[in-house]
Amino acid sequence: MAGRRPRVVVVGGGFGGLAVARELRGVPVDVLLVDQDNYHLFQPLLYQVATAGLEPADIAYALRGILRRIPNAHFFMAEVVGVDWDASCLLTAAGEKIPFDHLVLAAGATTATFGVPGAAEHAFALKDLRHAVALRSHLLEQFERCAAHPELIDEGLLTVVIVGGGPTGVEMAGALRELFTKVLAKDFPALEVWRARVMLVEMADSVLTAFHRSLQRDAARALKVRRVELRLGTSVSRVTPERVELSDGSHIPARTVLWAAGVRANSLADRLDVPQGRGGRIVVGPDLSVPGRPQIWVVGDLGAAKDVEGQLLPQLAPVAMQGGRHVARSIRRRLEGRPTERFRYVDKGIMATIGRRAAVAQLSFGLCLTGSLAWLAWLFLHLVILIGFRNRLSVLLNWTWNYLTWDRAARLILGPNVRDRSAEPSAPSRSPAADRTTST
Numbered sequence: 001m002a003g004r005r006p007r008v009v010v011v012g013g014g015f016g017g018l019a020v021a022r023e024l025r026g027v028p029v030d031v032l033l034v035d036q037d038n039y040h041l042f043q044p045l046l047y048q049v050a051t052a053g054l055e056p057a058d059i060a061y062a063l064r065g066i067l068r069r070i071p072n073a074h075f076f077m078a079e080v081v082g083v084d085w086d087a088s089c090l091l092t093a094a095g096e097k098i099p100f101d102h103l104v105l106a107a108g109a110t111t112a113t114f115g116v117p118g119a120a121e122h123a124f125a126l127k128d129l130r131h132a133v134a135l136r137s138h139l140l141e142q143f144e145r146c147a148a149h150p151e152l153i154d155e156g157l158l159t160v161v162i163v164g165g166g167p168t169g170v171e172m173a174g175a176l177r178e179l180f181t182k183v184l185a186k187d188f189p190a191l192e193v194w195r196a197r198v199m200l201v202e203m204a205d206s207v208l209t210a211f212h213r214s215l216q217r218d219a220a221r222a223l224k225v226r227r228v229e230l231r232l233g234t235s236v237s238r239v240t241p242e243r244v245e246l247s248d249g250s251h252i253p254a255r256t257v258l259w260a261a262g263v264r265a266n267s268l269a270d271r272l273d274v275p276q277g278r279g280g281r282i283v284v285g286p287d288l289s290v291p292g293r294p295q296i297w298v299v300g301d302l303g304a305a306k307d308v309e310g311q312l313l314p315q316l317a318p319v320a321m322q323g324g325r326h327v328a329r330s331i332r333r334r335l336e337g338r339p340t341e342r343f344r345y346v347d348k349g350i351m352a353t354i355g356r357r358a359a360v361a362q363l364s365f366g367l368c369l370t371g372s373l374a375w376l377a378w379l380f381l382h383l384v385i386l387i388g389f390r391n392r393l394s395v396l397l398n399w400t401w402n403y404l405t406w407d408r409a410a411r412l413i414l415g416p417n418v419r420d421r422s423a424e425p426s427a428p429s430r431s432p433a434a435d436r437t438t439s440t
């Protein structure tokens with residue numbers, strides 16, 4: 001069609017997809033961002049929603065609100081289920097066909113349970129807002145049940161098993177202990193809240209394996225101080241509604257299991273007939289386009305981007321954001337008839353927080369921080385990256401309030417669990433750890 005501007009369709013309004021749309025602002029293309037949800041989610045703070053520290057709206061932002069500041073970008077809410085390569089069209093679950101000239105795939109990742117029996121059915125995942133609210137409600141409901149029937153503590157109603165000692169597992173474990181000891185112990189004065197347990201199960205011999213050894217030790221120490229029970233060098237062999245079975249033959253009665261042990265590319269990747277690498281990630285060339293399909297690009301957790309040494313890049317927000325900006329610039333170069341360039345990830349460091357004034361940070365040039373300094377750096381960085389002034393202000397106010405009062409205002413029981421009020425220790429309704437596109 002003569003005179004028509006090229007159409008760039010972006011699947012996913014997460015860190016990667018949004019970076020593409022923002023970087024294409026003012027470029028002579030029409031951008032259509034497609035997402036199954038109408039909001040951008042700040043996943044790194046999901047654990048604070050799950051532990052009643054923040055409200056869902058604090059860490060999510062309406063995509064239409066973001067895109068209205070980008071005149072050449074529009075939003076379309078749809079679940080993408082495939083691509084018609086011959087017709088260069090996206091296919092949606094509702095049967096729509098969305099034509100594109102350039103397609104950027106940025107649909108992220110889902111939880112991988114590695115076929116562990118019962119994990120997908122009985123463990124919680126923590127990938128989106130629904131998971132976080134379901135987990136928060138379930139946890140609080142266990143306390144309400146025990147308030148009426150304290151004998152249920154023996155059956156694991158106040159025991160949480162977290163599988164996976166990466167940043168998500170560590171952050172959840174620390175936040176849960178603070179919720180139990182500083183907030184719920186006051187809410188339930190007649191209940192023996194000191195008997196509530198948080199256990200962190202990790203296959204490796206330390207937590208936070210991506211961090212420097214000294215930071216791993218610091219994090220483990222901070223967790224133990226908070227009475228998180230560490231089971232290192234141990235894996236989970238089965239999850240049932242009543243208990244978790246471990247590789248050493250032991251079992252723990254537990255009604256709440258969080259699966260934070262694995263990540264897999266979004267199942268959309270399996271439906272596209274493109275080469276996939278480890279964890280189902282789509283194989284990409286150095287410029288992040290799909291080999292043999294120069295108009296198709298993959299950014300973020302969905303793609304198997306590599307660094308200059310050929311090592312797979314981690315599935316982290318900065319990788320997705322930098323990849324998104326790179327792809328937008330590459331599309332621009334293509335339109336200008338210039339060759340694309342290799343993607344070079346600039347690693348500024350990694351950090352994880354364990355709780356109040358306890359965090360670890362490994363910054364570029366080998367600089368390591370722990371304790372209050374790392375915690376302040378973590379707070380500052382998360383506030384800066386969070387989208388929207390209102391969200392930043394709300395999170396800052398909540399954090400200040402929580403810090404001064406040890407309170408967690410968002411401890412509300414919402415969602416389907418609220419209907420299951422039986423005091424019997426029957427299997428609570430759970431949010432499966434499996435891919436949410438198949439679970440909701």
Ligand SMILES: Cc1cc2nc3c(=O)[nH]c(=O)nc-3n(C[C@H](O)[C@H](O)[C@H](O)COP(=O)(O)OP(=O)(O)OC[C@H]3O[C@@H](n4cnc5c(N)ncnc54)[C@H](O)[C@@H]3O)c2cc1C
Nearest residue numbers: 012014015016036043044080107108300301315316317320
């Ligand atoms: C609990 C948790 C904590 C984390 N903590 C950190 C951290 O501290 N630091 C860090 O750097 N990284 C962290 N990460 C990882 C980081 O969030 C991801 O690396 C990052 O979100 C990847 O960005 P993305 O754009 O690839 O995907 P996402 O941000 O996941 O966005 C994917 C988007 O695609 C949409 N989508 C998916 N499937 C479809 C479909 N079929 N059709 C339409 N739309 C679809 C989704 O709705 C979503 O909006 C954390 C992740 C989690 C889950």
